[in-house]
Amino acid sequence: MKKLEAVIFDWAGTTVDYGCFAPVQAFAEVFKAFGIEPTMEEVREPMGMLKRDHIKTMLAMPRIRTLWEEKYGRPSGEADIDSLYQMFEGKLMSILENFTDIKPGVLETVKILREKGISIGSTTGYTDGMMEIVVKKAEEHGYKPDAWFSPDSTNKLGRPYPYMIYRNMEAFAVSSADGVVKVGDTVSDIKEGKSAGVFSIGIIEGSSEMGLSREEYDSLTGEEKSRRAALVTAKYAEAGADAVIHNMWDLIPLLKNIFIIE
Structure with missing residues (x-):
């Protein structure tokens, strides 16, 4: 197994803004x-x-x-x-x-990763100007990645191009793409990760692909949650996802089965 060096998260729908609204x-x-x-x-x-x-x-x-x-x-x-x-x-x-609340499990997951010496990166479809608002409010809520890059940092070449991920890798001086993970809530996130050659994970709950608020999701029956999760999983799989998680609580257990986490 390869040592995990960095996890790169998306923003809206992945770490903030449940449902990407x-x-x-x-x-x-x-x-x-x-x-x-x-x-x-x-x-x-x-x-x-x-x-x-x-x-x-x-x-x-x-x-x-x-x-x-x-x-x-x-x-x-x-x-x-x-x-x-x-x-x-x-x-x-x-x-x-008004859309910068942190999604469940994010702060706890980031804390564990940092304790293991793993860098926390991020990419986004927002511009630098938009991110100034999001980053400031997210930090007030307790979330601050070690780095973030928007398409403004890559000559407007956003997803599915890999360049925002490369900028994170450069910032962290990671040894290879084999030790990097991308986590996102859209097909574009998966394609970005695959373009960069990193392990790419799609998240289901609170994702743009699911398209439901937390209240709407919680009101579903177990059968309906499973049905909708299967549809989202299929979209990620078609885009080439290496793995799919239901929520952020599932990330650490998954990573421990795939990477060396000291």
Whole structure:
């Protein structure tokens, strides 16, 4: 087994913002302002990407593309993407601080990893400006990774490109990708991890892929929780995930079976 050197977490939906609702709310409101009402599935499908790329991906979806052309009489272009993104950024910045509560098990898991000398890194689909808000509020709640990098740090090359993970690895001077783990709550997170050649883990509860608030999830029957978990697991598996965990409490036991943790 290889010695574990660093664990790199995503932010919204993985360590903060149970259900990843801040960007979802902002994306939905922006498209509605432009006369297009997206479904929650359409909003969440590109989750984890650089936010401008997320908007571009949504505009290319067949149903949304058709609605746009019917409304505006032409296909969407780069200027439209810029207009949507400008509005999105303002809306998200205005609500971000309300979506920074730490997810269950995160603080305890990070404490154990640090006690073992393992570095805590992070990547995100947010910009540096957005992260200034998120990082500050998360620290007030007790969570502060050793490093974080946004696509602003990698020439706008966000997920699924591996460069944000590489920046973390460089910051921690890890000996190889074999000793690094990526944990995230979207297909984009898994693809990012696989692109970087690191062990990639998807988390189910509170994830964007699950798309439920904690209250909604807790209200489900055991059978329905299992059914929805299976659907999320299948998405992660299709993206190439090396493992899937139900919640953060499952991370340490999993890692101890795969890596040397001193």
